[in-house]
Amino acid sequence: MDLSTRRLPYRGLAATVLTATALLLLGGAVAARPDGRAVPVITVSERDCGSGWTPAGAGPQSLRLSDTARDPAEVYLIGSGDGEVYAEVLSLLPGVPRGLSTTLGGGRYALRCVFTDGTVRTSPSRTLTGRAEDPVLGVLPLPDLDLAGPVNAYRRYVDGALPGLLADSRRLDADTAAGDLARARTDWLTAHLDYERLGAAYNSFGDFDGAVDGTADGLPGGTADPSWTGFHRIEYGLWHGQSAAGLRPLTRGLVGSVQGLIADFPSADIDPGDLPLRSHEILENALQFQLSGSADYGSGSTLATLGANVQGTRAVLAALAGLITPRDPGLLDALDGGLTALDTELAACRTPSGAWIPPAALPLARRQQLDSVLGGLLEQLSTVPDLLQGRPSA
Known part of the structure; x- marks a missing residue:
């Protein structure tokens, strides 16, 4: 699917994900309406946004x-009244016609054209009369500055968690210093779970992420690589x-890396646009690396790491709650239900003594249920980045 043209997700139906997508027309191909008539060309220019747009009424557009x-x-x-976005085409290039399809209910609508040189033009309003089956509901635009509050809230979450990570890393180092490998x-x-709960901040940790939690993948010497x-x-x-x-040099080095991370984090940048993406990507990565056992x-x-990733996802959603709820009032409750269901499945993946069972050792039915719950949750979470995509001039 070309993500540069989208029909926006239904607001209020948190259990469904992008039930329709925008139509991409390649090159100068001529599209047709459902009734067979050609779609008129709508002109976009610095002087006139939407010339030629004459919608007949509510319904498919x-x-x-x-x-x-x-x-x-x-x-x-x-x-026209509230500025909610019902569909969008990103990166419309001069001389390259593009198409978009959606379904609109009755109301007043307009086209807004935002050019890369900063020019913004809005068409006159068009009134669509009648009713439509299953119309798209709009999404409130999101200026980039609106993400500053959630980013600061998430920074506070990370700041509050880092001292515990350092203390527990020091405890691990003390175990190897004492020669107590069972306790280690x-x-x-x-x-490790302390670190895995910080899923949305990894890109802000720079080289410290690799030093603290890197894998052997891609290293010339694999698991024997000295780096x-x-x-x-x-x-x-x-x-x-x-x-x-x-092991002692490694645990001592871990403590040093965590100390360096803590010293560096106040000056580290968290890209505001990354935070909504992380609400989905943390568990998407968990599906790839944790549930697979790789x-x-x-x-x-x-699976313990997957549980920590669930907690990290909850922290991201808590930071974004003030932006999500006005745009989709039922979404957070639906996501909480999905996260709770995943927690319940994970709790069943432990032995009577409390030890975690590796994914490959799970009974087939249990593994399939875990896959199903996580897959359904990822579908729900995938609505968040679209919902909170920056639309500063929409």
């Missing part, structure tokens, strides 16, 4: 857009017979 200006444009189909295995998991450090390297040693003396270097604890 097909628009063919042609940018005759010098600069590319973003085109939004908006409600327990304390390794505690410290490999951090939690997974320590995990490999703890569960592959390495001595406490051999990130397991011997501890068998990837």
